[in-house]
Amino acid sequence: MAYSHDGFGLGHLRRNTNIAARFVRQRPGSNVLLLVGCSVGSFFGSQAGVDFIKVPSIVKVAAEDWHPLNLRISPEKMKGLRASMIQKAAEVFRPDLFLVDHVPTGVWAELLPTLQMFREREDPPRTVLGLRDIVNAPDTVRELWRRENIYRAIRNHYDEVLIYGCPSVFDTASQYGLDVEFPGKITYCGYICSDEPHKTRKQMREELEIRKDKLVVVTAGGGRDGYPMLQVCLDALQLFGQDPPCEVILIAGPLMDPEQKARLQIQAEGLKVRMLSHVFDNLNYMNAADLVITMAGYNSLCEVLRLRKKSLVLPRAGPSAEQIMRAKYFAERGLIDMIHPQDLSPKLLAKRVMAALERDDYPVDDEAIQLDGAARAAVHLSELLGQRVYESAA
Template sequence: MTMTPEPRLMIYSQDGLGLGHLRRTTLLASAFLAARPGASVLTVSDSPMGQFFSTSPGHDYLKLPSIRKVGPGDWRPVALGMPFADVRELRRKLIRVAAEEFRPDVLLVDHMPHGAMGELVPTLKALPSKVRTVLGLRDIVDAPATVRRRWQVEGAFDALQRYYHDVLVYGCRGVFDVATQYAWPAELGSRVRYCGYVCSPHPSGSPDALRRRYLRGAPESDLVVAMAGGGADGFTLFETLIRAVPALVAERPCRLVVVTGPFLPEAEQKQLRRLARGLPVRLVSTVDNSLNHIRCADLVVSMAGYNTTAEVLRFARRALLVPRKGPSAEQRMRASRFADRGWVRWLPPESLSPEMLAVSMVDALASSKPEVTETPDLDGRDRAVRHLLSPLGDGPRGSALEPLAVNGHQGVGAATTTRSGGRR
């Protein structure tokens, strides 16, 4: 393919109730633009937070009407009072028009090959054959049986077979083998490239200054930082954590910073503030630099969303993960697999209580960092971007392409394998 002077990347991301997908796609967009100054990235997303994360010149957003998944195959509008079928049709047309007018060189689809309830299929059919289509998957989507059933019923497997050149898995095959666990046909499995976990670039600022600020007057105390991503379903964890503080500080001097997230309802924030009165707990909705909050912590207590856990691994912090109960099994699967490798500790959500959480935090703070024989691969951001750039002629300016892992094995040419079969 002839090099495009100003390459264009279009990203589709469905993230109506959270920040995880938006965070990951913003990281990839920024790295793409850093590698190819003058390029353009258009993210088509329904996140209510829009441009919540700072991004780079050359990156813009098209906001779709927000929808949210309330169960397998069950979607509802977040704000509009229209029937879901009408909202879906509006979204479908907006996506297609955006693709036709933006004319991307590469389309990166985040996590849903067919889009929410198949809304992306008309766009995939309409794309010129020269457009390279790539599916980006986080390490774990959901329980294998659920993914197999829903993808079959909703047409995701058919869309993947027909329209996609490659699948980038933002994780490690040894932790979760996507093609095997989700029973992909062999021909689809050959398109999979494991990139490693996608992490943020090194943060600015000093974590030491942040730590001194939070521990002012109690420098010998431990600092516990609690997070739950966007926070929409973080109340149960935060409430239990605050109720656990008296038992925790009876064992060790501690101060806690609870980052509730922008989606935690105001009524629940007020309830947490009432519970925290008189305790060494500081509640904040958002922070300018979440990475430095992770870096300065003696212990991170969080749910088991992709981005937070990836950053915990990157900075090798002690972490206690409490996955959400559902409706997806994704967080439980990630927490248990990471714990099996000694990377984190975890507490099953059905075991969550103030007493159990206090005991688990005391144990985690008292322990030394475990020796691990298998270290996580954290280079997913750069590897994924190198792959996205590979069909554009010269790859990243000033750096050589590194072969990606094809089904977990390094191989020359991995980044240039094309589809066999399909419509194009």
Template structure:
């Protein structure tokens, strides 16, 4: 068996660990000779289904606030002590698991440089694993990202330690080599894999709608802020907008708060929703694709996974991106909106009335059967898996070595591809 160790950067929300778990799941499903060990500090990993040949080591939790500062989430330890504990666990796992390949999420040296010692030790190992850095399509603004990468020596880390940099995105939307001024020695290692399509819904649209008591042709709006840690304002804005909407025009709405929304905020959402018979609420769903597939319009933040869920499902989206501590979501939403793939509402403009106006605009477009543009290439999971298999000697495919998936935005088909029916 080939052994792959995945390090998940996961101090805020669920996006990183969900993305890395999807990569692990696809890799073992398409490669019977691969087993995966996932290292993560996410407190929610146990809530997801873990397939055979994947296991995980739970690292002590770090927290990151909206200003970007880190701290211990649960243990009464100072940050340096907690990082040292995590770093020791990571080094022990690498030594004992002896991976053939290590896949690192986002930060070349890990959170708070906790991978630095392990990377240095690889040069002394008898059998050095292959090292791959996985980056999402957009990290932050150009100025912020270049400053961080220069200050922390990330460009040099790519040159010194990493065999390849895989990007789950497309240069047609955002070419990070150019936007972040990658030096030639780092840019040469970048390979684009395409955006990650989500798994198909596990439950039929009609069944999900029936479970929510939604009539077959009744428009359904889904509101979800992802993990929910900083999503209360979006949900509260939607609820206020719904409350101000006349009852006969108020759309049937289902809210998923997210498991990391604080309990007192979840309670406030429940209280507000109880006054609106058209609104239902749940805390967490491990099958978001079924819920999104059952909806007609989704109101979301602009995280990578959520946007990929929208693009995969073909549902209409109104995105209110996060702008703290970074501008990643804002940039992604702006670029996607520019191609007509979704509607973007800047946070400063997202009043209850403006949000409901955008939702109604999407419902009206749906009623007129206005088609949406679509992405023609979303094979990110297969692109990543093929690259990893190639690096550990499981695939000898000349085409794989040239893999740089180009995401082309196709014009909307004139056929009736958008409708209320599934």
């Protein structure tokens, strides 16, 4: 069983679905039940042995502050609803392993009843915490985890900590004090990239009927926080006039607010741009591009690295330092180019797009960057379970 709170984007869900897909292929006859809060939980398709339980959706409105997304109920009532659904699912499903992404105790500590129930079982499941490469600024994370007793929760409730990143890029365990608190519990898996097949650049460009030599694909990932970035991209495109140096495809994302999408459609009127609400094959569009413009979310940059695409990254300013930090560390290694949010303007963006289209000095080859994190995580989880026999799906 795997949990992702899904309070903002698609990153948590995407990591768990990638690991689940690898795990059931590796251990035939096994089953993975995903607890998800995202309304597009099935957006990534389905496969034998993997299924979803959708809990009511929440949205992150500020740092450590979540509200119900659709239901008109109080956060306290939402907490009770989600916590009871999670606990009941765990009670009936009786997992041999419980994988939690990013939030050790869950939103509003909603996982604590389930984690406590596991401890009281005669045959408790192995419990594993999965952390992305960068959570937030180290001082901020350490202070929050001390205040919220997160270190104690990890110590009491988790057998292992998997880090979905590379210490050569950002030493997550050291920066957040995990190496001192939990020696011997930590495993770096590398970055988790989708291993789904994608079309060739030539094939996709033919399908899209690309006429110009250069194609720029602008993607906001899930799109929940992508409106400001897409807005400035359209402002920059306007500076090119009616004869831009490239074709442009702009993808808003499945989680963007419909009113924001409508405003972008109005802004795009008269511009040489194809604007898409969302696509089911984002990798194909990115692979067709000469330049990808995106934010610095975990999934987006992993896809860029997997495809070895030239990218101009526009990290969001907040509410955490995660995206700025990730973009900075990747740019320092020559993997991407970036514009800091304090410097971002339509004029500068247009200038940097023109320059990026002509550059051939990045992305560099970086053998220290491991992109097989899903496979490594699945192997580690399988080893934790040893030779347990699974109930047949038949």
